[in-house]
Amino acid sequence: TVMKTSAIIAERLKNADLVLNIDGGGGVLDEATGKPEYFTWQGAEKTYADFEITITNPGGHSSAPRPVNAIVQLSRVLERIGAYRFKPELSPLTRAALTAAAPYEEPEIGKAMLAFVADPTDERAIATLVANPSTVGRIGTTCVATMVSAGHALNALPQKAVANINCRIFPGHKPAEIMAELQRVAAEPAATFKDVTEGSVPNDASPMRPDFIAAVEKAMRRIYPGVPVFPSQASGASDSMWFRYHNVPSYGASPTFLKESDDFSHGLNERTPVMNIAPGITYYLSLFADLSK
Template sequence: MQITNHRLRTALLAAGLLAAAPAHAQDAWTVRAAAPQGLNRADAQATTLRHLQNLIAINTENPPGNEIRTAMYFDSVLRAVPGVETRILRVPEDSMRANFVARLRATNPRQKPVLVMGHMDVVGADTTKWQTDAFTPTIRDGYLYGRGAIDDKGMLAATLTALVQLAGQRGRLDRDVIFFATAGEEGGPLVGVDWVIEHHRDLIGDAEFALNEGGRIRVANGQVRTVNIQTTEKVYYDVIATARGTGGHASVPLPDNALAALARAVARVHAWQAPVRLNETTRLYFQRLATIEDDAAMKAAMEQISAAGASQAQIDAAAAVLSRDPLHNAVLRTGASLTLLNGGFRANVIPSEGRATFNVRALPDEDIRAIVRAMNEADGEEQVEFTLDGEPAQAPPPSPVGTELFQAMESAARTMAPSATVVPFMSTGATDGAALRAIGIPTYGILPMPLPDEDELRMHGDNERVPVPAIGWATEYIYRVLRQVAT
């Protein structure tokens, strides 16, 4: 972000609407290209920061969600903007759950709409581990702290600002722009994108393509290094391990103690790994990363694993090197993470049953039942059985890289960060984008704030934060993408 008006920058600093960039990445958010027509960078930075602070202050921790308050905030901003139609979609079963749809009408539309989506709910926060109040937006040392700053209120705030800026140019637009803010993305009842598709598909279903969270813009050594555009994502499952044994008085140790068997089984499955499998997205992902990788061993492994005609033995050998990085490992295979352990009810009673939950993120074309069978083979305990919680899901096809929206995302990235490498990306997490792909709307994921690893890994963790200059960068990125694809 560049602010050339020194007096304006000074005023923003004094008002708390701007903060100095974090010291380790002074240049990451400086865009040397001229600002796009119609966008005032200083205003976009200040406005988006204000919106994000307001959104963080609206507690939408899920459960219970209470997204209605955020939907009303969006409505209050957009309903007076000429050319924008707004709808608050309350969920009948719970009046505090709601989705929000706004549509910027082009004066003379000639193409199908482009949709931009983000979710209003956030995960919970262990407030004892936070340096600040998780739901009080706090600027400290160049960062804005608060739950949702990254996931996903930062994108919502940036999109809100970009939409208002575009509304002033709607005479130039040749397609409508739909802003879709969802409920319930972070789990629980299906009150969000699936509910809207079922009950109000007419409001979003004519979109040609969509932009959502899910990708990454990664900063290293003070520069934007990669722009990862999500074209597909892993599929979310829970697998339950149940151990059974003889219960009794704790004063008489029993050899078939259910919790002991459970502990041994989950340790083995934790160490087990699913086979390596590449798809079109992940092969191209490693191929392009190899062009910028500094570590010689990692570079060679990326080149080998993405080479045309690589044998399975070559792929496995390369994967052994790449898997040293947890993020690369998660892209290479279906992953299983131990997340819950449950057993026992008193210290002096041996329980007859114990349970553990593994959260499994499966490759889009993975056979989840085969994965569960493999987990049962790996656990090595007759007393323990692994079972799938729910039914297998059908993963939607990946979004193609040849669409106008993907090309606009590439173009904006190369203009704003010329030295960055743009790569298609398979998200290891689940997003609302899968629901749109399933109904035939190609959907591309991006978290538009450039982030160092340290900040990206705070997502869903303690002390979630975003570098303040990254907020304006995000707004400009979304604005550029939408303006290119809609004019």
């Protein structure tokens, strides 16, 4: 797969000074006018992780219930995890990202973003951001139940109940740390936790490198003068993950601009406006020249 190829390339380039990922970051076009609204470069991404929770039981016939039922136990665990909120966090990158992005959000959301930046413990701001699917992932780690499998017959007590918890981990934390936190939240001695993540590795944010920031801002001025440029943190994995895993700074720096209503990433109808081609070439020539040694 593409991600496996990226892992191999990252291994071979683990001594690189800097990586430009042209499949990350990008700009937003105004829905009404189609004109460039703002541009973000991606300097961090959350670590993807899957944790499997298993509870076993001797089982038996359903006509003779035991005091402890594996499905009921697992249900209680999932209820606790579902109600749990990880501590909201702010990094230098997300501070800059939230501050700059606030004017482009709905007023209530933008106000909450600025309030959170001013005070990461502001419960009112946190509640607003957590309730919004597009912002909940920007302020900390999130974990949700995504799959459940239990029992083996309609007339038998379950001998096994299994659930998958999918997490998107805020940069700076390792999967083992988050799994341990989930175990504490579960508060169920009978539950065993296992990291079953595939195709993902933990990675921290890339540094806010002045040379990269200056180069990308200069390149953007050449094609779209006056368009705001600021960082962003992705909620899912990109190829940058593999380089950051080797402590190589990697930045999503694609000059592709798109209307949010036209974003069909990974879909059969995925598209990009033709208007991106000519400005993109000018942008890359500037960016590559300034960062080359």
